[in-house]
Amino acid sequence: MSDLITADLVDLDLTGADRHAATAALAARLAAAGRVTDTEGFLADVRAREEQMPTGIEGGIGIPHARSAHVTAPSLAFGRSAAGVDFGADDGPADLVFLIAAPAGGGSDHMTILASLARKLVHQDFKAALRDAPDAAAAAALINSALA
Amino acid sequence: MKLVAVTSCPTGIAHTYMAAEALEQAAKDAGHEIHVETQGAAGAEPLDPAVIAAADAVIFAADVNVREKDRFAGKPLVSGPVKRGINHAADMVAEAAAKAAEAPAPAAAAAAPAAPAGPKLGPGAKLRLWLMTGVSYMLPFVAAGGILIALAFVIGGAEIANVVNGGTFEGVTYEAIADPTRLLAEAGIAGVMFYIGGLAFSMLVPILAGFIAFGMADRMGIAPGVVGGLIAVAVGAGFLGGVAAGLIAGAIVMALKLVKANQAFSGIMRIVIVPLVSVFATGFTMLVLIGRPIAEAQAWLTDWLAGLSGVDAVLLGLLLGAMMGFDLGGPVNKVAYLFGVGALASGDLTIMAAVMAAGMVPPLGLALATVVRPRLFSQPERQSGKAAWLLGAFFISEGAIPFAAADPLRVIPSTVIGGAAAGAVSMAFGSTLRAPHGGVWVLPLIGNPGGFVVALLAGAAATCLCAVVLKTAWKSKAAAAADDQALVTI
Numbered sequence: 200m201s202d203l204i205t206a207d208l209v210d211l212d213l214t215g216a217d218r219h220a221a222t223a224a225l226a227a228r229l230a231a232a233g234r235v236t237d238t239e240g241f242l243a244d245v246r247a248r249e250e251q252m253p254t255g256i257e258g259g260i261g262i263p264h265a266r267s268a269h270v271t272a273p274s275l276a277f278g279r280s281a282a283g284v285d286f287g288a289d290d291g292p293a294d295l296v297f298l299i300a301a302p303a304g305g306g307s308d309h310m311t312i313l314a315s316l317a318r319k320l321v322h323q324d325f326k327a328a329l330r331d332a333p334d335a336a337a338a339a340a341l342i343n344s345a346l347a
Numbered sequence: 348m349k350l351v352a353v354t355s356c357p358t359g360i361a362h363t364y365m366a367a368e369a370l371e372q373a374a375k376d377a378g379h380e381i382h383v384e385t386q387g388a389a390g391a392e393p394l395d396p397a398v399i400a401a402a403d404a405v406i407f408a409a410d411v412n413v414r415e416k417d418r419f420a421g422k423p424l425v426s427g428p429v430k431r432g433i434n435h436a437a438d439m440v441a442e443a444a445a446k447a448a449e450a451p452a453p454a455a456a457a458a459a460p461a462a463p464a465g466p467k468l469g470p471g472a473k474l475r476l477w478l479m480t481g482v483s484y485m486l487p488f489v490a491a492g493g494i495l496i497a498l499a500f501v502i503g504g505a506e507i508a509n510v511v512n513g514g515t516f517e518g519v520t521y522e523a524i525a526d527p528t529r530l531l532a533e534a535g536i537a538g539v540m541f542y543i544g545g546l547a548f549s550m551l552v553p554i555l556a557g558f559i560a561f562g563m564a565d566r567m568g569i570a571p572g573v574v575g576g577l578i579a580v581a582v583g584a585g586f587l588g589g590v591a592a593g594l595i596a597g598a599i600v601m602a603l604k605l606v607k608a609n610q611a612f613s614g615i616m617r618i619v620i621v622p623l624v625s626v627f628a629t630g631f632t633m634l635v636l637i638g639r640p641i642a643e644a645q646a647w648l649t650d651w652l653a654g655l656s657g658v659d660a661v662l663l664g665l666l667l668g669a670m671m672g673f674d675l676g677g678p679v680n681k682v683a684y685l686f687g688v689g690a691l692a693s694g695d696l697t698i699m700a701a702v703m704a705a706g707m708v709p710p711l712g713l714a715l716a717t718v719v720r721p722r723l724f725s726q727p728e729r730q731s732g733k734a735a736w737l738l739g740a741f742f743i744s745e746g747a748i749p750f751a752a753a754d755p756l757r758v759i760p761s762t763v764i765g766g767a768a769a770g771a772v773s774m775a776f777g778s779t780l781r782a783p784h785g786g787v788w789v790l791p792l793i794g795n796p797g798g799f800v801v802a803l804l805a806g807a808a809a810t811c812l813c814a815v816v817l818k819t820a821w822k823s824k825a826a827a828a829a830d831d832q833a834l835v836t837i
Binding site: 248251252254256257258262264265266288289299301310313314315317318319320321322 | 359368385387410
């Protein structure tokens with residue numbers, strides 16, 4: 200099984216007018232890596248989830264996500280935004296954005312990895328390390344090692 | 348504290364697990380044990396039913412319906428959206444812990460009629476459940492206060508009561524120690540223990556009343572109940588006055604809760620109106636409608652006893668003993684006790700012996716009954732039976748209050764009969780006592796101690812026999828149901 204995230208899937212200078220633009224930028228990276236087959240279809244699934252309940256979490260986190268038929272492997276794209284992107288959290292915009300892509304028929308092994316990623320996001324030191332990561336490779340390594 | 352939680356969210360791949368992690372962290376930080384069931388896409392691993400059974404409270408952090416909710420029926424529950432579990436996990440955990448801490452109140456169990464196990468309680472069983480709620484919160488005060496007072500007697504001698512509070516003991520008159528911070532210097536550690544024990548005892552009746560009302564009407568009942576209990580103490584109404592105060596306070600708050608205020612008014616209703624009205628109404632009732640008649644009855648009883656001079660000694664012992672056993676530190680008990688102290692001052696030493704024997708019997712007899720027929724008593728009662736031996740031995744009649752308050756109709760007749768037997772036997776043997784308190788610690792001051800001990804044995808046996816017979820013959824299903832429920836919730 201390939202790593203959940205690679206350096207290609209990290210954007211440390213994420214920009215975007217709103218959460219949809221930011222999510223689209225990250226989705227484009229997933230598509231470029233061949234992990235998402237239909238970007239528009241995947242984004243529609245993400246938006247559907249986002250509309251149920253914004254995915255922003257207090258502490259500067261946005262986690263747009265979907266289980267989608269357009270996803271080939273469980274993947275994560277990570278973006279860091281200096282300006283922040285609003286994901287609907289009560290305390291303001293998110294500077295750390297995690298786009299989680301799960302295959303629709305994913306077995307529970309995949310889901311377990313995503314579950315442990317989600318658990319990691321709660322930890323302050325994990326978030327702090329991501330904020331301090333010097334480059335994309337370091338951020339990807341940080342995330343993968345946290346799930347190992 | 349043991350907690351269980353369920354987290355779930357629409358997609359089941361992110362928030363479910365974040366909330367689980369956050370709750371686990373928060374519980375760990377707060378020193379609680381928690382098991383979380385993540386009803387997410389990775390497949391929910393169901394909580395072990397034994398873990399659920401052992402849990403003190405349940406947390407749901409879920410945006411979608413929790414699956415198989417029935418498993419948690421009847422437990423204190425904190426429920427919120429999954430994001431609350433992530434962003435404010437510590438709050439949810441603290442709230443759950445607070446609800447669990449409240450849960451000993453049967454109110455929590457009663458508030459969950461959906462609980463499949465809980466049979467619907469009739470009025471008699473409810474009353475018993477309320478009384479037992481009050482008793483269960485009162486017990487630590489009885490144990491701590493009673494044992495401290497007993498230890499103070501052991502360390503400082505029986506005169507320690509007079510060293511601290513003033514009065515005459517064995518012909519020596521003591522000044523009360525007005526400044527409690529001087530206690531250690533002037534009365535030693537025994538004086539300090541006696542003072543602390545006395546303060547703990549002074550809270551018996553307020554706590555009993557407050558938590559009877561709490562059992563009836565939840566936390567809104569506590570303020571009027573405690574204030575009513577304080578008034579019961581102030582007017583000398585004893586534990587029966589406390590029971591009355593608790594029931595009155597609980598009933599008033601229950602009634603006030605029925606008043607449906609409109610939205611704008613409901614906040615001020617809870618914060619100001621209900622406390623204000625319930626405290627005043629309970630206090631007024633206790634002070635004016637109950638306090639005054641009790642004071643008049645006490646004055647009448649005192650005069651009546653004084654007029655009995657010349658009556659047969661054994662009959663007088665029987666009567667005084669019955670009064671001692673009736674309300675265990677309450678108004679009737681006090682009249683008999685003061686009659687004994689008065690007789691002591693005027694040189695008749697037999698009455699004090701009869702009074703003390705009768706005052707030692709209720710805790711001793713009931714402690715005996717918990718040993719002879721443990722199944723007739725609830726778990727908390729059996730526990731308080733152990734302390735009751737010690738309290739009885741030191742003439743601390745209050746040791747019987749936990750039994751009497753939980754089941755007055757069967758226990759009070761038993762303590763009255765036991766007290767009467769002890770008083771009569773002591774008078775028949777002509778035992779004497781030169782001290783107003785102390786229990787076994789003043790045995791050297793007792794004339795004809797053999798007769799005194801026989802009186803104690805006879806009285807304790809009578810109380811025990813009577814309690815066992817009454818509780819066996821008249822064990823209603825309702826009481827059994829209340830006991831079962833109380834066992835679960837206490």
